[in-house]
Amino acid sequence: METLKDFLAAGALGNLSWGNLGMIVAGLLFLYLAIRKDYEPLLLVPIGFGILIGNIPYAAGMGIGIYEPGSVLGFLYQGVTLGWYPPLIFLGIGAMTDFSCMLSNPRLILLGAAAQIGIFGALWGALWLGFDTPHAAAIGIIGGADGPTAIFLASKLAPEYLGAIAIAAYSYMALVPVIQPPIIRLLTTRAERRIRMKPNRPVSKRMRILFPVVAFLLTAFIAPGAITLLGMLFFGNLLKESGVTERLAQTARNAFLDSITILLGLTVGASTQASRFLTPTSIKIFVLGAASFAVATAGGVLFAKLMNVFSSDKINPIIGCAGVSAVPDSARVAQLVAAEEDPTNFVIMHAMAPNVAGVIGSAIAAGVLLAALR
Amino acid sequence: METLKDFLAAGALGNLSWGNLGMIVAGLLFLYLAIRKDYEPLLLVPIGFGILIGNIPYAAGMGIGIYEPGSVLGFLYQGVTLGWYPPLIFLGIGAMTDFSCMLSNPRLILLGAAAQIGIFGALWGALWLGFDTPHAAAIGIIGGADGPTAIFLASKLAPEYLGAIAIAAYSYMALVPVIQPPIIRLLTTRAERRIRMKPNRPVSKRMRILFPVVAFLLTAFIAPGAITLLGMLFFGNLLKESGVTERLAQTARNAFLDSITILLGLTVGASTQASRFLTPTSIKIFVLGAASFAVATAGGVLFAKLMNVFSSDKINPIIGCAGVSAVPDSARVAQLVAAEEDPTNFVIMHAMAPNVAGVIGSAIAAGVLLAALR
Amino acid sequence: METLKDFLAAGALGNLSWGNLGMIVAGLLFLYLAIRKDYEPLLLVPIGFGILIGNIPYAAGMGIGIYEPGSVLGFLYQGVTLGWYPPLIFLGIGAMTDFSCMLSNPRLILLGAAAQIGIFGALWGALWLGFDTPHAAAIGIIGGADGPTAIFLASKLAPEYLGAIAIAAYSYMALVPVIQPPIIRLLTTRAERRIRMKPNRPVSKRMRILFPVVAFLLTAFIAPGAITLLGMLFFGNLLKESGVTERLAQTARNAFLDSITILLGLTVGASTQASRFLTPTSIKIFVLGAASFAVATAGGVLFAKLMNVFSSDKINPIIGCAGVSAVPDSARVAQLVAAEEDPTNFVIMHAMAPNVAGVIGSAIAAGVLLAALR
Amino acid sequence: MDNDTLSFGLEISLIGMGVVFVGLLLVTGAITLMRRLDERWQAAERQGEAAALTAAPTIDSTTLVLLASAAATMVAGRHRIRFVRRMLPGEGAASAWSVTGRAVLQGSHVMSQRPRGN
Amino acid sequence: MDNDTLSFGLEISLIGMGVVFVGLLLVTGAITLMRRLDERWQAAERQGEAAALTAAPTIDSTTLVLLASAAATMVAGRHRIRFVRRMLPGEGAASAWSVTGRAVLQGSHVMSQRPRGN
Amino acid sequence: MDNDTLSFGLEISLIGMGVVFVGLLLVTGAITLMRRLDERWQAAERQGEAAALTAAPTIDSTTLVLLASAAATMVAGRHRIRFVRRMLPGEGAASAWSVTGRAVLQGSHVMSQRPRGN
């Protein structure tokens, strides 16, 4: 009978907590949003199921839990805590992304720079709420709207908040269709939203090959802290564009990227054990994250209006919202908002430019914060 | 001349032992069975070649051997000793398995439960032969007829016998076509073997999506020790069924599963160095393993007959043998034995239900043993 | 302002050195040769971009650099320093290589043995230049013209020169079309270069299956130090030829091989930080490497002429150059040189035999050196 | 070999088989329950499907938008659509990033229809 | 640089080249031997092939069983087979688990032919 | 929460946004410059293309050599080419090793056309 008692004590029922139940409900919600609402399923399905795995209650000491030494989940989680999943994901993303939208309309890149204000806005807010500087920086990066960049920086500056930061970043990325439209409408006139832009110009193969090399050298020289992320992103893109390494690019954007995505999503989800995750701090982080997305969106839109003051060739300020990255959702948001006003106005190709520029911008910002605070 | 002497001393001839020769012959036998007889080639080819690699004699100190610190084989073997290959294989298996056979005929799941008696029978036998409890449990799990589950539990409870347990499990899985038929015939009447079962009912996409989530929560709550294995299995299955993560499922069941299979098989094989593997204990382990398969088969078949006592809708007891898992070989055995009696009787679709249920059952049993003995 | 100063001090401009600029130019040259000249792009693109990544100047302490503890690049570089990338690449190569050219004309294998003289010539030269024996051996292996073999041996015998040895090996492999033709012409008469050889004989599936097993046992018994490399090479080949493990071979030669190739090339490139790489020793290593390629080529060609003295069935000595491996470039060189003399003379199928035999030969030589010097 | 061990073995065997059966019985029950609910849902579905057959879009919104935008650009530039590239299965999966890939990929095809350098 | 080192270098070079040649000579010999044996085997094979051409099954037993069972179910349920899905190469490889996949996959196709909810 | 922290936050924000803008401005500038140069190159290219259309080889040299050698062997052995296998995309990529694969693969096809055992 002893054994039975021990076994039950080691079991779920012996260790159940309301927190775990709450998190399990949250995990089920993630799965629902991903599978029924199609919100970023490639991220939310692994994260959602990971939340379930991480919140099944059990007695410590079996070497099961992600925070227990020697556990398999803990082993796989190292890719997150040591920060090497994110650069590998950037490698695959680079091998998948076509930068010609940026190349054909370079001035739109600046919208991707402006949107990074969300990062520093949230950073400041976090300081104001009493976080110390490295933690505040890690929280601010949520405004970059790039999961990998957020995880990479958080793993270096605020490991203890990594779970909350990652979940916040991915949640809001999935929610851009909800967050951005009202802000866009608030800050733009009907006339501005109806602006039509010139179709993109063609981009030669040579430009596409030279771009990743040139862009890497320029950005890395400016912000060496971003070498790891930008190096992988542009390396992947060179594999794609070089024309002589197609088989490597194929693997990088398929088997390679998928494998890392699965492991990263699952372990990030599993790291949200109620006992560590359900804290007042996490709530603060989620509030700051939401604010950072709002500020970033506003930053992009307003900067577009500012550029229109000085340029005769007008930009449709809607596409400023795409500067937050969250590729490609925010670009799709721009298209949908534009279509509301004029169904025959197609801005998505233009929106892709600030969209991918925002990825580079966030990585640079992360590099600066890493250099200044590490 | 010194150098030459040293070199020869470091060479194979300087370190040859009968044990190594015996193991090399065993490895060649594995390759023969896999390539000519098509017995589980995806497992036996890597294991067989691994046995060759592990038994080439050499002088220690070159950092070659799988048990030498800093050797490449030793590095790759960590996936086995730390137990993270098995869950990753379960991820791929989940992304490959269609559970609708179970969903369309749920009562057959119980046959997969009954067959687990083989595990505890062997456990008891091992205790009787004088093994201490954790070792006995690790040996018993051979009766689960699941390589990954066996390796996972053995790596936690009996690392020193891991090689023997893994080789025994995979060998007998490959030999089910030899082991099971006589037992089935012994325990069933001709009439029983001719029983025809109703065709399966259809299963909706929604059921297939809900199943992995519901099944994971239920089983994990009952046996948290199985979280790692069942979590990966059902997560992989959700990737497959969700309909929105097909590209992840594709990778999980192809490149990902294949890569781990190669490394696991090769290193498990290479871990069978004669000096460690050829021991009386290994012989005991093989005997107990054979017994556990027999008991498990009998358990499944007899339980089917028991269910027939209480149900008007008769089950063909042959399919009980599929409860041991060893997917899908034992289900094929069921089909072949049934076809002997009546070539127009197709039981394989029904046999798949206990077959996959047996995988879940063994994982639960492993979870219980881990929780009770770790 | 302090912060800004610190930031600039941490930045590229604060840490710029002529060495870094020089290496960046070298990296760009690699990319140019790979993309425009199509010299081994699958190796030179990752290495070239890695050189850029490794030579962006920055202040230490950010955990960015490949030699900094805890950096992502350093983590990925472990596959090189611990030497487990090379065997995994050999696994993929084995799953890709068809040895039937060797099987149909076995005597040509000896050309692949003769070419290994380049290894020991360079070893002797290195001793003469004052390197100690293990370092000399690691430098000599450049003459094997096999990147993975060179990296594997260097990681064990001369970690401090690993970068230089790897870059030298890959550079000269890409340059065989430049290095070999003059040597071939110098050592052969016009008549010899016009020799036509009998077409190859057919090879049965059975031979192809038996070969990797038999060849592994023979070579591993002779040189156990080569177990890791040869084991993986022949295991991969068995996966390809067995006919029952095609899906494993597929993965091994595609997703698996590509992933490792990307990571190996990138990290080897990134390991060439000017401060460590631009040394007189590196120059010596490059000189010895060039010499070893020349000696190896001469060895292969002259041995072919020697064989012609004793055999009536003449060998076209051009194909001796393929014995250095550098698969398949040196075999293509042989074809091109032969075509100069007689455009209707196709020696490439014959050249493939010493070409792949050279891979085995170099691995054996590496095994001997490892056994004697480790 | 003492009795304690064997009795312990017996005990753990009973618990083990018990838990295995309880666990799989729960699964069996859950499936049976789900089937019940599913029957009803399916009824609703069948009607839905009927409607869907007429309404349902066969390509996802982004692609639609892109094709439209492509078409628009064509018209604007007075060009004809030479081809519409089918998605590969790999790309076809709704990966955020592959959608990007597709988005910009298709975009650039559109662009590349326009005469060079204008 | 002393003589010992150089003589050691010479020694190791001789041993090294020696071992390389012995190793590859053994391989050469083994291949030649194997070819001999193979000649005979092939003779037997050629006859075998002739027989095979008439006898050899073109799909593996499991698939056969499955198609049959599918057919059987069809008949039982008075339905026609709408399609028989060809194996993809990836799946086609004799992977135990992919066979499962196939087995159950095909099974479910069979099932899904039957009118919903009965 | 003291002022130092906030002022430091302000400072780092200014530096951060500054660096982001400088970095992306440099990229913008570089792209614009590259476009200029590209225009000229393209002119040259367009002529090149014209020439290429007539001259350009449609398969890489190795393959060419192999097909030729195949053909040669055929003639030598008085056989007809039964088929020429198209490269698979995976293999098609210019991987040194896959080229080997192809080289020898094709070679062996050629060989296997010859009657067994002669």
Ligand code: NA
């Ligand atoms: Na961003």
Ligand code: NA
């Ligand atoms: Na089982």
Ligand code: NA
């Ligand atoms: Na070589």
